[in-house]
Amino acid sequence: MFLDLKMFLPDFFMEKVEDIHLERLKALGFKAIILDLDNTLVGWRSKNMSESVKRWIKNAQKLEFKLCIVSNCLLRGRVRFFSDMLGIPFVFKAIKPRRKAFCDAVKILNVTNDKVVVVGDQVFTDVFGGNRMGFLTILVPPLDKREFYATILQRTAEKILLSGFRKQGLLQKLSETSECRLSKRPKLDLQSD
Numbered sequence: 010m011f012l013d014l015k016m017f018l019p020d021f022f023m024e025k026v027e028d029i030h031l032e033r034l035k036a037l038g039f040k041a042i043i044l045d046l047d048n049t050l051v052g053w054r055s056k057n058m059s060e061s062v063k064r065w066i067k068n069a070q071k072l073e074f075k076l077c078i079v080s081n082c083l084l085r086g087r088v089r090f091f092s093d094m095l096g097i098p099f100v101f102k103a104i105k106p107r108r109k110a111f112c113d114a115v116k117i118l119n120v121t122n123d124k125v126v127v128v129g130d131q132v133f134t135d136v137f138g139g140n141r142m143g144f145l146t147i148l149v150p151p152l153d154k155r156e157f158y159a160t161i162l163q164r165t166a167e168k169i170l171l172s173g174f175r176k177q178g179l180l181q182k183l184s185e186t187s188e189c190r191l192s193k194r195p196k197l198d199l200q201s202d
């Protein structure tokens with residue numbers, strides 16, 4: 010079956026998490042943000058989160074966004090460390106792009122899928138998985154070049170896809186005037202699990 014390549018297209022592409030315009034997401038009616046951990050909020054295997062990322066998360070909390078970390082990381086202790094530090098819930102061993110962990114997060118957050126934003130550094134897990142759920146998807150570049158070996162292989166395919174999207178002018182930045190491109194997502198996926 011032909012797979013629509015737009016399922017891999019993020020709604021927005023930002024140079025870093027801290028550049029994500031929270032007020033605009035709020036104005037667009039979003040209520041919750043699902044955050045990838047490794048290479049999105051912190052470098053791979055790193056325990057150091059930058060002050061600017063911490064500030065952005067605090068700002069999101071101040072704006073009353075509900076937050077949840079959803080990570081493919083298999084180490085509960087590692088994900089829990091950041092969850093405790095930031096005071097937000099988490100789902101680990103997520104096996105993104107499968108829907109199960111995202112569904113668990115939506116239950117924790119107690120919101121509908123169309124009010125959720127997912128932020129991550131990988132097209133085939135965070136963006137594809139988020140698009141399948143009907144979330145708004147925001148892609149950021151990985152913080153660290155070091156990665157899980159399977160991820161390194163995926164990066165080549167990812168680069169090809171992203172350069173195609175870029176050439177077609179489909180990679181948009183979220184700004185204070187951005188609108189959602191809801192049309193890109195199949196409506197059937199909005200409440201699926």
Ligand SMILES: [Mg+2]
Nearest residue numbers: 045047048130
């Ligand atoms: Mg990641």
